[in-house]
Amino acid sequence: MNKTLPIQNACCSNQDYLKICSIDTEIIDAPTSPLIHQMSRFWLINEGHGIFKLQDREYKLQPGALVSVLPWQISEVIQVDAPLQYYLLAYCFDRINDTIKSVCYGDGKPVNLIEKLEETPVVYCDEEEYASVRVIFEQLRAELGVESVSPTENCDELHTLYLKNKLIELVVLFRRAADRSLMPLPPSRTEIQKSDILRYMYNHLSQKLTLANLSKLFFMSESSIRAYIVQTTGLSFFDLLNEMRVGKTINFLLYTNLTMEELAEILGFVDSSHICKVFAARIGMKANAFRKTYQDVVNICNIPMNRDAYEIVSFLYHNYTEDLTARKTADQFHISVKELNTILLYQVEKNFSDFLNFVRVNRACERLKDTDWSVTQIAVDVGYNNAKTLTRNFLRFRRMTPGAFRKNIEIQKNTLTQ
Numbered sequence: 001m002n003k004t005l006p007i008q009n010a011c012c013s014n015q016d017y018l019k020i021c022s023i024d025t026e027i028i029d030a031p032t033s034p035l036i037h038q039m040s041r042f043w044l045i046n047e048g049h050g051i052f053k054l055q056d057r058e059y060k061l062q063p064g065a066l067v068s069v070l071p072w073q074i075s076e077v078i079q080v081d082a083p084l085q086y087y088l089l090a091y092c093f094d095r096i097n098d099t100i101k102s103v104c105y106g107d108g109k110p111v112n113l114i115e116k117l118e119e120t121p122v123v124y125c126d127e128e129e130y131a132s133v134r135v136i137f138e139q140l141r142a143e144l145g146v147e148s149v150s151p152t153e154n155c156d157e158l159h160t161l162y163l164k165n166k167l168i169e170l171v172v173l174f175r176r177a178a179d180r181s182l183m184p185l186p187p188s189r190t191e192i193q194k195s196d197i198l199r200y201m202y203n204h205l206s207q208k209l210t211l212a213n214l215s216k217l218f219f220m221s222e223s224s225i226r227a228y229i230v231q232t233t234g235l236s237f238f239d240l241l242n243e244m245r246v247g248k249t250i251n252f253l254l255y256t257n258l259t260m261e262e263l264a265e266i267l268g269f270v271d272s273s274h275i276c277k278v279f280a281a282r283i284g285m286k287a288n289a290f291r292k293t294y295q296d297v298v299n300i301c302n303i304p305m306n307r308d309a310y311e312i313v314s315f316l317y318h319n320y321t322e323d324l325t326a327r328k329t330a331d332q333f334h335i336s337v338k339e340l341n342t343i344l345l346y347q348v349e350k351n352f353s354d355f356l357n358f359v360r361v362n363r364a365c366e367r368l369k370d371t372d373w374s375v376t377q378i379a380v381d382v383g384y385n386n387a388k389t390l391t392r393n394f395l396r397f398r399r400m401t402p403g404a405f406r407k408n409i410e411i412q413k414n415t416l417t418q
Contacts, residue, residue: 004234021091040093048084
């Protein structure tokens, strides 16, 4: 029987909800148990060698390796050949991601951090890159103190700005190292992994998640998914959903002025009463009282998160079969094309074209699973003029052709029935 996995704290620091990062130095001389992460983190390996598993894929750890872990991923060190000594930096991904986007949107170019960090979670720095990265970790340690020993209380008005600047610099160095890395990546997985269930749930909290839907997506019975979640996290399916949603609720309360009713809709709660009840039970404080106590009055991103933004996303979800263009959609909401892309990049990490194609490909996947229509019929049904356009976008988002996807589905269905 699987053992329940420990779940990391949802905050960077147990002492301060507003803290955007904390840093520690750790040593591992033996394999570790799997850990579910609620908070993003970077590891910088200074000494030692071993093997690290993240989302069921294995990576080598060696001096100069920089590791990125995102919320609700599962990690463990499965082999230690020489004791590993490393810096551990826990940080609030959403706040840094928002700040990066607010800076980069000026030229209209999308910066999709999540996709890149998921594709390449480990980079191997050369000597110059390692020296630059290590300087950042040491500067953060000097500013913050060591979390487990003597964290520093810094009231300097430039403290948060300094931390954000260093974290963004670190993310930029990570991305550039990943782009230049010549190290071979682990082979692509050909099968759906159970460990992806938690990450999928976290990325789709705004949807009405059910065990029935997850069963179809992961080709597992509802009872198997329910058992996996309980055995892995010690929480029921609905308790896990609430745990994830409360973590996101904290950021919305701190950095937006959205009403509780709006937050309930965005985060998948039944209504405002539901979100308030769950939040109070989990945090020990009413949501509105929490907001008054901790809310940062500075608009972090300078991008309004209002009802219109969510209406745009909903509009594309419900009208993807139409002959949509960025110009037509922008006119529909009385905004410019640049403003449309800014809103979509902020909300869904994709510009208009990418998001529309993403929705269409996902709907095509449903047709491939549930009907015997030809690829051409499906292409037209989801809004494309021909099968070639669907195939091109399918390869981009699914890394396979529609035909290969359908064949893979059939194989997995046959396996389940045996």
